Amino acid sequence: MKVDGKHFRSIWRERDGWSVGAIDQRRLPHEFVIAKLTSCEDAAVAIRDMLVRGAPLIGATAAYGMALAMREDASDAGLKRAYETLVVARPTAINLKWALDEMRAALAPIDPVERAEAAYARADEIVEQDVEINRGIAGNGLKLIEAIAAKKPGEVVNVLTHCNAGWLATVDWGTATAPIYLAHERGIKVHVWVDETRPRNQGASLTAWELGHHGVPHTVIPDNTGGHLMQHGMVDLAIVGTDRVAANGDVCNKIGTYLKALAAHDNGVPFYVALPSPTIDFAVHDGIRDIPIEQRSGLEVTDMTGRTADGRFETVRIVPEGSPVANYAFDVTPARLVTGLITERGVLKPDRASLADAFPERIAAAAE
Numbered sequence: 001m002k003v004d005g006k007h008f009r010s011i012w013r014e015r016d017g018w019s020v021g022a023i024d025q026r027r028l029p030h031e032f033v034i035a036k037l038t039s040c041e042d043a044a045v046a047i048r049d050m051l052v053r054g055a056p057l058i059g060a061t062a063a064y065g066m067a068l069a070m071r072e073d074a075s076d077a078g079l080k081r082a083y084e085t086l087v088v089a090r091p092t093a094i095n096l097k098w099a100l101d102e103m104r105a106a107l108a109p110i111d112p113v114e115r116a117e118a119a120y121a122r123a124d125e126i127v128e129q130d131v132e133i134n135r136g137i138a139g140n141g142l143k144l145i146e147a148i149a150a151k152k153p154g155e156v157v158n159v160l161t162h163c164n165a166g167w168l169a170t171v172d173w174g175t176a177t178a179p180i181y182l183a184h185e186r187g188i189k190v191h192v193w194v195d196e197t198r199p200r201n202q203g204a205s206l207t208a209w210e211l212g213h214h215g216v217p218h219t220v221i222p223d224n225t226g227g228h229l230m231q232h233g234m235v236d237l238a239i240v241g242t243d244r245v246a247a248n249g250d251v252c253n254k255i256g257t258y259l260k261a262l263a264a265h266d267n268g269v270p271f272y273v274a275l276p277s278p279t280i281d282f283a284v285h286d287g288i289r290d291i292p293i294e295q296r297s298g299l300e301v302t303d304m305t306g307r308t309a310d311g312r313f314e315t316v317r318i319v320p321e322g323s324p325v326a327n328y329a330f331d332v333t334p335a336r337l338v339t340g341l342i343t344e345r346g347v348l349k350p351d352r353a354s355l356a357d358a359f360p361e362r363i364a365a366a367a368e
């Protein structure tokens with residue numbers, strides 16, 4: 001999307017035809033730094049250390065990681081090693097395995113001599129497919145915003161979102177933010193309550209940065225504020241992203257999403273989840289029971305890094321030395337708390353039948 005009028009994507013193949021450019025999201029919002037990935041290991045580390053993050057972008061990065069690997073070693077052993085290196089980079093977003101399975105299916109049957117070129121071609125397809133899917137999500141989600149706007153003519157539609165499911169979490173457009181960007185571009189008055197999203201603050205650092213540079217009105221709020229806003233009629237709907245949707249419609253997303261869904265349910269606020277179909281995992285039948293929840297370093301909780309008034313970066317500790325810390329990166333919202341799933345093929349009920357009807361190919365993939 002736009003950064004001060006200039007169009008950007010979050011990842012791209014460089015002009016040299018083989019290296020990969022990506023925005024280093026750890027440096028935002030204060031610095032806009034482009035990283036260059038030149039090996040499979042670079043891609044794996046970029047995913048693990050969250051230089052890139054967000055389920056669809058993790059998948060796109062892994063796809064290019066496989067292409068970089070094929071430049072290094074296109075043998076069957078090299079293909080196996082690349083898959084195994086990348087698939088463990090982070091455990092929760094199913095898009096990582098989905099992209100790697102797509103790449104392996106394209107590369108395994110062909111002559112190793114042809115694999116590098118074929119890998120870049122397939123990775124490019126995955127990247128363009130993400131953009132196309134997100135445009136579809138934008139159009140389907142827009143209808144929800146338009147319906148609310150029609151009921152309150154001339155007034156602002158207030159949307160709450162959690163974490164960053166914006167264009168920085170995908171190749172472009174985002175998922176939860178896609179309908180918001182489209183509504184804004186269509187002249188609908190929209191305002192976004194942006195959950196800061198502790199401990200990594202993807203909302204405060206990434207979503208606010210995105211929306212600000214695209215000119216979308218927004219307000220950053222502490223994570224614990226959403227319930228209060230919903231109680232006082234200040235949220236018309238919530239739209240969040242997801243890292244994995246189980247066959248029963250349970251939704252895995254950034255830690256804290258479940259609490260927002262509970263508050264929305266208690267206050268009659270529609271709670272939508274936006275997702276591209278690769279995020280559906282029919283191999284998982286019960287999200288709460290079966291989806292692996294990543295636990296990250298406690299340092300993400302004990303420490304905070306920011307920029308001082310005079311432009312220096314400092315990291316400070318906010319938790320007493322010796323206090324144990326738990327850092328669960330995701331939680332699972334049961335389908336009963338989800339109003340609808342905004343996909344590229346429409347807004348679906350969060351249940352197996354609706355998902356299977358809309359995306360039969362995802363059932364086939366899970367059976368493989």
Ligand SMILES: CSC[C@H]1O[C@H](OP(=O)(O)O)[C@H](O)[C@@H]1O
Binds near residue numbers: 165174175253
């Ligand atoms: C469109 S997927 C975005 C999804 O990914 C984020 O997690 P992370 O920043 O740890 O990769 C978060 O769960 C977002 O909703």
